[in-house]
Amino acid sequence: MTEKHVRIRRGNKEDALRVRNELVGIAMDIFKSQGIEGVSMRAVAAKAGMSPMSPYRYFANRQALLKYLWFQSIHDLKEYLHESITEIQSARKRHRVLIRAFINYWIEHPERFWLAYEAQGDRGALSPFSIPESHTDSYQAALKLLRTTAVEVAHEIGVSDKEAILASDLCMVMMQGYLNAYLVNTRYPWVDKQKLKEIFIEQTALSVERFLIEADQASG
Amino acid sequence: MTEKHVRIRRGNKEDALRVRNELVGIAMDIFKSQGIEGVSMRAVAAKAGMSPMSPYRYFANRQALLKYLWFQSIHDLKEYLHESITEIQSARKRHRVLIRAFINYWIEHPERFWLAYEAQGDRGALSPFSIPESHTDSYQAALKLLRTTAVEVAHEIGVSDKEAILASDLCMVMMQGYLNAYLVNTRYPWVDKQKLKEIFIEQTALSVERFLIEADQASG
Structure with missing residues (x-):
């Protein structure tokens, strides 16, 4: 699995939007290759090169x-x-x-x-x-x-x-x-x-x- | 809740079909008044005046x-x-x-x-x-x-x-x-x-x- 190492700078709203979009792109890749079951906050974090909890800064939950x-x-x-x-x-x-x-x-x-x-x-x-x-x-x-x-x-x-x-x-x-x-x-x-x-x-x-x-x- | 006391005679295929139809009718009444959540094998049995397990003779399960x-x-x-x-x-x-x-x-x-x-x-x-x-x-x-x-x-x-x-x-x-x-x-x-x-x-x-x-x- 290729990690993308999404770069995070805190406190910048535009940056937050950019990161969110990148995470959506990563989730879409997972979705395409593995189906909806493969899409989890943990899997997205792993592929983004983030800690498992980091995606929660951008999405309340998997839903x-x-x-x-x-x-x-x-x-x-x-x-x-x-x-x-x-x-x-x-x-x-x-x-x-x-x-x-x-x-x-x-x-x-x-x-x-x-x-x-x-x-x-x-x-x-x-x-x-x-x-x-x-x-x-x-x-x-x-x-x-x-x-x-x-x-x-x-x-x-x-x-x-x-x-x-x-x-x-x-x-x-x-x-x-x-x-x-x-x-x-x-x-x-x-x-x-x-x-x-x-x-x-x-x-x-x-x-x-x-x-x-x-x-x-x-x-x- | 009105009990219907569905009469069961074992070993008769026509009778089994008749009982099944009556149970479906009872289930449909429950469905109309209480929605799908109200439809259970137990509720149908109760309304039919049967023992809780009796409907299982006619239906494998709730599904x-x-x-x-x-x-x-x-x-x-x-x-x-x-x-x-x-x-x-x-x-x-x-x-x-x-x-x-x-x-x-x-x-x-x-x-x-x-x-x-x-x-x-x-x-x-x-x-x-x-x-x-x-x-x-x-x-x-x-x-x-x-x-x-x-x-x-x-x-x-x-x-x-x-x-x-x-x-x-x-x-x-x-x-x-x-x-x-x-x-x-x-x-x-x-x-x-x-x-x-x-x-x-x-x-x-x-x-x-x-x-x-x-x-x-x-x-x-």
Whole structure:
């Protein structure tokens, strides 16, 4: 195991943030290679070249550390979504790419999907998409990206964007359904998961478009 | 607490099934009034007027008893779905009523939705819709109802029914998304859950219809 010898200078707030970020990075490495069971305050301390108790200066307990892993996952999701849609001019196409990227991110990182279940204690939070500090910047940025895209789709098809948020909620509901089917309800006798994915992406995008059009007509 | 004094005659298989069903009924009553924590082999025995160990003749352990509660929930779901669609002539309308009934059943019985999480040990089964004995009659009947309805929708709109199963999988994926949004991911900032429900039902039904039409056109 490579030790990283994270340097600590006490009493400096920026330094404390830096150390915390480094410890989160170390914990994420452990998480990737050994799963959630491998993530302990002691293991992080060892890999950071710290005394076993030092991580407690930055995280109240293991639960808090796991929560930071979750925040990091959301941060990476946001980056992944942004990268996936750069240079796509058409809003309708961008919307489809965004749906695909969103579900792909979780399918490619199932351990991060499950992290939400582990990182949060209570049942009301039993979802990868509900986080306690829902005002965290990355979460808000990802949410905004979905909503902004719905607005842009409305403009591209030439209808009002006043129901764009509701439209993006519809999209989110459907995407959660796909992830649930793919990652959770694996015993349901899905006839063809790969075909279903393509159909799902297209029909979800079309549902959003059609709803925007219908909402525009209803208000018009 | 009312004791039911379930009568036991040993050595008769039909009688054993009858007793087991009565014990499941008693457990379901306890579950409804006291939640899952109240359901114990001892509590069921007490309410049945049996000795504390007697329920173990019918269920290996509490986990097995919970599994039977889950089977009962699926049985009731199936009955509820069938009742909801009797006398509805139009297949397209019946489909919408079925989607509404499916999500309403779980929203009206959230404790049954969570039961699946409790009744099953492992994470791969972390869904109300995946059950270990997926060949149970009620489960198969509910599944068949969804698939048959997709076939009937195809016939009513005058297209091939050869992708009806995939279409009903699409419907199931989307319905799971709504339930996840409504019951699990309660912290997501949904703008208007009631409006979302109506939009969701209509757009899900239309997605199935549109996919059936597109699949028919693609196959020429």
